[in-house]
Amino acid sequence: MSKEKLVEIKNLKQHFKTGRHSVVKAVDGLNFDIYKGETFGLVGESGCGKSTTGRTIIRLYDATDGEVLYNGENVHGKKSRDQLKKFNREMQMIFQDPYASLNPRMKVEDIIAEGMDIHGLSKDSNARKERVHELLETVGLNKEHANRYPHEFSGGQRQRIGIARALAVDPSFIIADEPISALDVSIQAQVVNLLKKLQNENGLTYLFIAHDLSMVKYISDRIGVMYFGKMVELADAEELYKHPIHPYTQSLLSAIPLPDPDYERSRERFTYDPSQHDTSEEPEFREVRPGHFVLCTTKEFEQYQREHGTGR
Amino acid sequence: GGSDESSDSADSGDSSDTEGSSEASGEQVLSLMDTADIPTMDASLATDAVAFQWLGSTTDGLYRLGENGQPEPGVAKEHEVSEDGLTWTFTLREDAVWSNGDPVTANDFVYAWQRAVNPDTGSEYGPYMMGGVIANATAVADGEVPPEELGVKAVDDYTFEVTLEKPIPYFESMTTFGTFLPMNEKFVEDKGEQYALESENLLSNGPFVMTEWSHGEGWKLEKNEDYWDAENVQLEEINVKVVKETATGVNLYDTGEVDRVNLTSEFVDQYRTSDEFSVKEEPTLFYLKMNQESDMLSNVKARQAVQMVIDRQSMIDVILNNGSVPAGGDVPGNFAKHPETEEDFREINGELVETNVEEAKKLWNEAKEEEGMDSVELEYLGGDTETALEMDAYLKDQLEQLEGLTVKVTSVPFKERIERDKNMEYDFQNAGWGPDYIDPNTFLNMWVTDGGNNHTGYSSEAYDGMIEKANNELAQEPVERFETFLEAEKLLIQEDAVLAPLYQRAQAQLWKPYVKGVMAQPMGPDYTYKYAYIEGK
Amino acid sequence: MTRYIIQRLIYLVITMILIATLTFFLMKFLPGTPLSAADKLSEEQQQVVLEKYGLDDPVPIQYFNYMVNLVQGDLGISFQFDNREVSTIIMERIGPSMQLGVQAMVIGVILGMLLGLVSAIYHNGFMDYTSTFLAVLGQSIPSFVFAGLLQFYIGVKFGWFPVALWEGWEYTVLPTASLAIFPIAIAARFMRTEMLEVMGSDYIVTARAKGVNKVGVVFKHGLRNALIPLITVLGPLAISLMTGSLVIENIFAVPGIGEQFVKAINVNDYPIIMGTTLLLSFMFIIIILVIDLLYGVIDPRIRLAEGE
Amino acid sequence: MEKLLEVKDLHVSFDTYGGEVKAVRGVNFDLNKGETLAIVGESGSGKSVTTKALMQLIPMPPGRIKQGEILFEGRDLAKMSDKQMQKIRGKEISMIFQDPMTSLNPTMKVGNQIMEGLIKHQKMSKPQARKRVVELLELVGIADAENRMKQYPHQFSGGMRQRVVVAIALACNPKLLIADEPTTALDVTIQAQILELMKDIQKKTDSATIFITHDLGVVANVADRVAVMYAGKIVEVGTVDDIFYNPKHPYTWGLLGSMPSLDSEDEELYAIPGSPPDLLNPPKGDAFAARNEYAMKIDLEQEPPMFKVSDTHYAATWLLHENAPDIDPPAAVKKRMEGMAKTSGGSEGEQR
Amino acid sequence: MENHKPNKDLFVPVDTTDTESEKITRPSLSFWQDSFIRLRKNVGAMIGLAVLVILALLAIFGPYLNDYGVYEQDLSRSKMPPKVEGLGWLGMDGTLSDVQSAATLEQAESKALMRFNNQEDFIETEVVNDGTNGEPAQVRATYDVYAAKDIQENYWFGTDGLGRDQWTRTWMGTRVSLYIAFLAAAIDMLIGVAYGGISAYYGGRVDNVMQRIIEILVGIPNLVLVILMILILEPGILSITIALAIAGWIAMARIVRGQVLKLKNQEFVLASRTLGAKDSRILQRHLIPNVLGLIIINTMFSIPSAIFFEAFLSFIGLGLPTPMASLGTLINAGFQSLQIYPHILLFPAVVISLIMIAFNVLADGLRDAFDPKMRE
C-alpha cells in the first residue's frame, strides 16, 4: 500500500450554535491523514461527532476552524464554482439511512444520473441510460431497476443505489457514513462485500464511519476512535484490536457482542470512566507504539508505554 | 332629508285608532324594535330618523306634530306673526318643566338654537335647517358673527321671539322638528362632553323620560309624571330593542316579544292575509338621479327615454311589495294640499311620467343620433342593502332595454353614495328624499342651480326663477305660491326630465291589535306615542 | 418562562403598532367622512365638522396624533354616534361577544373532542361514521344558515328558547349553539385523526401491554398527546368564531362587537372600524400567546425547550 | 422442566389494500420457566407479530389471529377476551419495546408510568406504589430515583429511558417477559449495560424471557435457546450452542456467515443474496429457496417439514432429508464451528 | 415429525442465484400512482371527487341546459316554486302551499284563498283543523302557480325575486364560487409555497426576517385584513380574490417552511449537494416534489374556506356586485325568504354544502393517500 497522503485533516473543528449561549462542540480539533487506496475506519459511540466529521470534510458544513487538504489543496478555502465542481467529483459520500438518502419522488435512473447531469458527463440520453445500466450492474442490480422508484426496493438494494449514485461521477475518495448500520444483518454483508470489491477494482479510498467495531475492523486498514469530538486513539486495524490502549477503546471493544456464545459467556465488559484520566495537563496525541497514536498526557503516555511496550 | 332604503328607522306604525280618550286596559307597556341604535340624543347633533323619533318622544318643542300631521301646542301655547311675516313671537306655557324640576323657559330655546348653529357644536342639521330661515343663521354657522347675533330672543321667561330672514309660511311646522327642540343650558353645560351620551345625562320635558339606554341593545322610556299634559299620556313604558334582521324581527313578533315589525317584500306575501297587516304611507320619494354632465344623459331626450323605459308598477308590486306607489313627480302624494281647494298636490299635477317602452326607445335613438353616439356604458350608483340590490338589478335590466346602453352597477353604502353624489361621480343614482317640513318647497328647492343637494348639473333659469318667486314675492300668497310649485314640478320632470321618479315609499308592517292610538307622522319623528295605549292584550 | 413571555409581549406591542399603522393608512385610502348630512352643508360648515374630528390636519400629523392617543387608550370618536368615544362604544359591546365566544369555544371544543374520541374509539364503526358525517356536515353548512334554522325551529316553532335578544342566560343558548357548530365539527375531526394517530403509537402499545384498559388508554395516555395538535387549530377556531359572530350577532340581535363592526363597515365609521380591528387583533394575538403557553402546559417537552 | 408457554400452529394475517399479508404462517415453539428464548431473523420475518399476538396487541383490524393456540400455563390466550387479557398483560406477561424514544408517553411523568401497572395489578396504594417505583428505578440503575421519577421521559437519555421501560416491564414480577429488540436503538456500550441488567434481573426473579433481535451477537450473549425465523416461520430452533456451532439451515448459515468475527481474515464475507419474499404472495415450497445457493428442485415445490437434528435441535430444510446430497456449510460458518470445537469440544454440546 | 417420502429426483440442486433474488415483486408504481390507487379505494373520497366533477360540469354546462339567461328577468314570474317533471314527490311540483288559521273555518278558508290572490281555479284547499276542538281553524291552500300563470316550461329550481331562473343562476353562482376558490387557492399556493420554501431553504437571517413578518401577519386576524382590503378595493371578484390571497397563504407558508426545514437536511438533499447541485436544482427536483402532497392537501382545505369566506362576505354586504351571482350572494338573497320561499335559499345552500363536503372528504382521502405511514 502506497503511503501517499490523499486527505489531510488538520485541527478540524466544527461547533454548532444551539442556543444563544450554548455551543455544541461536535468536532473539536481533529488531526489525521488518509492515504491513497486505504480504508480509514472511524468509530465511536452515537453522537461523538463522526457524521459531523465526514460532512465537514465534504463541505456540507463550513468548518469552524482547521483545514482539510485534498491532494494538498485546501478544500475549505473560498473556491470558484469550477474548482468546487471538480472537487465534488473527486469526493463523494454514501449515507447512513438508505430510506432517507434517496428522493422518494425520483426514479432510480434519475437519482443515479443526477451527478452526471450536474457535471455534464453524458453526451445524450442514450449514453446516460447506458452509464446508469452499467452502474446498476456494478452494484449488483440490473437495468430493469432503472425505471423504478426507491420505495420499491429493500434497504440493501437502496444502499446499493446510493453507492451507484456516488460512483457515477468517478470519485476517488468516498466517505461512507455508517452505510450498513441501518441494514439488516443479512444485507450488511452484501454491501460490505460490494464496497470491498469496488475498492479492489477502482482503487478507491474510503473513510468508513461506523460504531460497530467488528465490521469496521473487517473492512478498515486503519481505525480512528472518537470520543466527544476528539480522536482518542488511532492505529492499524489489527493493532488496535489486539492492543487497545486508551480505556475508552477498551470499553468499546469489550461492549461489542460477538456471535459466539462461548466468547460471550466468558466476556468481561469494561466501563469507561472519563474521570479516570490525569487532568494535570491538556492531553496530546502521541505515538505509543509505531503507527499507534493515543490521546494522553505525558504521565499517561509513560504509563501506556510501560504497559504496552514498543513493538513486539 | 336624504333617504335610503335602509337608513331610515324601522319604526313606523298604524294610526288606525287615534281617539286618545279611549279607555286603556292591561299593562301599558309598548314593545318596539329599531334596526339601529340611537346615534345621539343631542338635538343639535341629531341627523337621522331614529334620533328624531326618540327626541320627539321625550322632548316637546314649541309645537309638536299632532293628528294628521298638523302642529299642535307644545311648550308654546300660541304665537303671533308680525305683518311682514318676519317676526314670530311665541308665548310659552308656564307649567312646562324639565325632568329635573327646572321650568322650561324662553332661554332654553335661545340657548338650543344658538347652540345648533354655533360652529363649535359641529351640528350638521343646525345650519341646514336654520340657514336662510332664521336671521343671521348662515353667518353664525360660517363663523362670521357670534352665535348671540342669531335672530332669537327671550323677551321674558315665557316669551320667545324669533326673527326670520324672509317670510316662511311653513315655519310653524318647522318648529316641531328635532333641531328646534329646547335645551336646559345649565344642565347641558354641566354635563359638557358627556351630555346626552347616556340616559343619566339626558333631560326631558316631553311625555316620556328615557330611563335606560343600553347601547346597541335597546332603551326604555317611561311616562314622565311631571309632563304638563301627563293626564293624556297613558303608556307607562316603551321598550325598544335593536334588531337588524327582518327575519329575526318577524320571529320576535310571532313569539310576542315585540308589538310591531316592519316587513320586507318576502314577508309581505306571508302576512298579507293577516289581520295585523297594515301599510304605512310615507311622504318619502325615490327617483333615479341623472348626471347631466355624463355622456348621453346631457341630452334631454335620453333622460326622457330613461323616465319612460322603467316599468315602475311591476317593480313596486314584486320587489318592494310593501304598498309603495309609483311616483308621479317630485312631490309625494298626501303631503301638500292646495290651500283653498284642499286638493292634493299630486292629484293636481297627476302622473308626470308614463311607462312607454316604444316611445322611450324612439327618444333614445333620437338622442343617440343627436349626440352622435352608438353605445354608451353608464355607471349606476346603488345601495348595498338587499332590497336595493334587487332593485338595482331590476333597473339595470330595465334600462338596458335602451339599445346601446350598458349599465354598470356599483353598490356602495349610503354614506359613500352621498360622497360620490357630492362629487357627481355617477351617471345614474338611485336616491330618495324625505321632507324636512311640510311644504312642497322641501322637495323642489333642491333642484335650483347650485342647490345644496342638486348635484345633477341641472341649471335652469326658468326653474330657478319660479322657486325664487315662490319663496319671496309669493311667501304671503299661499294659493299662487302653490300654483307656482305645480308649474315648477312640471318643468322639472316633464320638460327637463331631471329625474326619473320611481316610487313613493310605504312601509308594510305587522302591528299587534292591542296597540292603539299611535299616530304616524310625515316628518320628524315617525310616530307620536303620546296618545298611544294598550287595550285588550 | 417569564423571559419568553416578556419577549412575546414585546412582539405583541410591535405587532400592534404595525397593525395600527396599517389600518390607519388603509383607512386613509377610503372615501367617506364623519358627516352624515354632508348633502346639506356648505364647504365651510363641513370643514368645521371635520376639524372636530381632527381630519383637517395633514395625514402624517393625523397619524402622529392617532398613535399618541392610542397609547393613552383613546381611539377617537365615532362617526355615527356623535361625541361618543370609540373606546367606550367598543367596551360596551365586548361583553356579549366574549361571552358568546367563550361559551361557543368551550362547548365546541369539549363536545367536539368527545365526538372525536367516540369516533376514534369505535373506529370504522357505526358511531364513527355517524359522528364523522355530522362533523363534515357541521363544517360544510354556513353558520348563518344554521342560525336561521335554529331560530325558526327551536325558537319559533318549538319555543324552547328565546328567538333573539340579549336578556339573560337562556338568550345565549341559540347563538352559542349556532356559533359552536363549526368548532364542534373541527374539533371532532381533528380529535379523531389525532387520536387514531396517537393510538397507533408505541407508547400506547406499551400502555396496553401494561394491562391498562381501553378507556384508561384513551383518556390517560391518548388524550393529552392528541391534544397537542388540537391546540394548534384553536387559533383558527377562534377566528372562525369571530367570523361567525359577526353574522350570528346580527341574526340574534346580540349587542356585540361583531354586529357593530359590520354596521361600522356599512356606514364607513372608520374610528370604530379601526378600534375594532385593533381590539380583534389584540385579542387574537393574546389567544395565540395563550395557545403557545398552553402547548407548554400540555407538552412537557415544549415547556422545557422554551423555558431556557 | 415446567412448560410456561406453548405456541401451536400460530397464523397471523393482516388485511391490507394489497391483499392478505400472511405475517406469521404456522409458528410452533415452547418456553420453560426461567428460560430465555431468543427469536432471530431479519426484518419483517414476523418476530414482532408473533410476540404481539401472544399478548393480543396486534392492531385489529387490520390484523387477526387466523388460527393457532397460545397456551400460557395451560390457558389459551388466543381465545381470551380483551377484559381477560387486561389482567394478564403487565402482570403475568410484560413487554419491552424496541425504541426507548417512542415507547414512553412523552406527556406523563416517568414515575406515574411505572406506577400505573402496580396500582392496577398489585392493588397498591399510591404511597406504596411510589416506594416500589423508587426500588425499581434503583434496581435498573437509575440514581436519584426520588427526583427522577418526577421527570418526563425527554429529560432522560436514551439508555436511561430504556431502563425505565425495563422497570415498567418488571414492575409486577411477570412470569414471562417479552423483549422486542430492546437494544436496537442503542449504542453498543449502552446496549451492553442493558443486556447485563436484564440478565441480572432475570436471574433474580426467575422469569422466562423471549428475546427478539436480529443481532446474533446479542443472541449469543443472552439466549439459552434460539429460534430462527424466516418469512413468517420458524426455520430452525435449538440451544444456543446448537445454533451457533452446529447450524443446519442454510439461512442460519447465511446469518452467521455474514457477521465478521474480530479475528476473521480478509476474505469475503458470506452474504445471503437477494431479499426476503413478499408475504403478500409467499412462494410455493421453501420460502428461502430463492436465496438459497443449495436450493434443490424440491425446495421450489414443497415446504420442508421440521427435521429433528437432536432432542433440542430442529430445522426445516430439505437438506436434512435422507435423500439430500451432503452439503458442507460455507467456510465462514465452518470456521465458527471449529472455533467451538476448540473451546468446548463437541458440536452438539448440551446446554448446562 | 411426519415422515415425508418425496421423490428422490427432486433432491437435485437448482441454480437460483440471480434469477429470483433481485426480482421485484411489486408492480412498478410511481408515488403518485400509488397514492392514486389508495385514493381510488377510498369510497368517500371518490364520491367526493365525483360530486365535484359533476358540480363542475353543471357549473360549466348547467346554465345552457335550459333556455333562460342568467340576467333575464321577468317580474311576473318572480319567486316561482321549483318544478321538475317526475319529481313532484320531492316537493318540486310547482305549487306553493300555506296554512292559514282563523277563528272560524270560513274565515280560515277565505284567508287561505286570499293568500294566493283568490285565484280559486288554481287553489286547492284542505282543512287541517276544523276549529271545533277549541283551537283556531286551519286551512291549507295549495296553489298551482304554473297553471295560474299559464307557464308551460318548467323552472327546475324555481325563480328568484326578479323572476330569474334559479337553476341558471345557481350554476352561474357555482361557477363564480369555484372560480374564486380555485383562483384564491392558486395564488395562495404560489405565494405560500414560494414564501415558505425560500424562508426555510435559505434559513438563517433570511428565515429570521421572513418569519418575523409572518408572525406579525399572523397577529392580524385574516378576517379583518380581508375586510379592510375589500373596503379599499371595490367589492367584486377581483378584490375578493386578492383579499383572500393576501390573507390565505400564511398557513401554507408555515406548512411548507416546516416541511422544507425537515427535508433540507434529509440525506437525499445532502447527497445532491455533495454532487454539486445548485440551489435551484435542489428546490425544483428535490424539495418541491416532496412537499407537493402536503401542498395539495392544504389547498384542498383552503378551497372550501375561500368559498365560505365569499359567502360570509356576501352575507355582511361585501359580496359581488349585482346582478352577478355567487353562491354566497344567492344564499344571502334567499336567506330572507327562508320561511316562505325556501327554494330560493335551498338550492344554492345545498350546492355550497355539497362542495364543502366534497372537498373536505376529498382532502381527507388525499391525506390518507399521501400519508407515508399508509404506504405498504
Ligand SMILES: Nc1ncnc2c1ncn2[C@@H]1O[C@H](COP(=O)(O)OP(=O)(O)OP(=O)(O)O)[C@@H](O)[C@H]1O
Ligand atoms: N446541525 C447541527 N446543529 C447542532 N448540533 C448538531 C448538528 N449536527 C450535529 N450536532 C450535534 O453534534 C454532535 C455530533 O453529532 P454527529 O451526528 O456527528 O454524531 P455521530 O457520531 O455521527 O452520531 P451517530 O452515530 O448517532 O450518527 C451531536 O451531539 C449532535 O447533537
Ligand SMILES: Nc1ncnc2c1ncn2[C@@H]1O[C@H](COP(=O)(O)OP(=O)(O)OP(=O)(O)O)[C@@H](O)[C@H]1O
Ligand atoms: N399493521 C400491519 N399491517 C400490515 N402488515 C403488517 C402490520 N404489522 C406487521 N405487518 C407485516 O408483518 C410482517 C412481519 O412484521 P414484524 O413486525 O413481525 O417483523 P419483525 O420480524 O419484527 O421485523 P423487525 O426486525 O423489522 O422488527 C411484515 O411483512 C410486515 O410488513
Ligand SMILES: [Mg+2]
Ligand atoms: Mg452519524
Ligand SMILES: [Mg+2]
Ligand atoms: Mg419487530
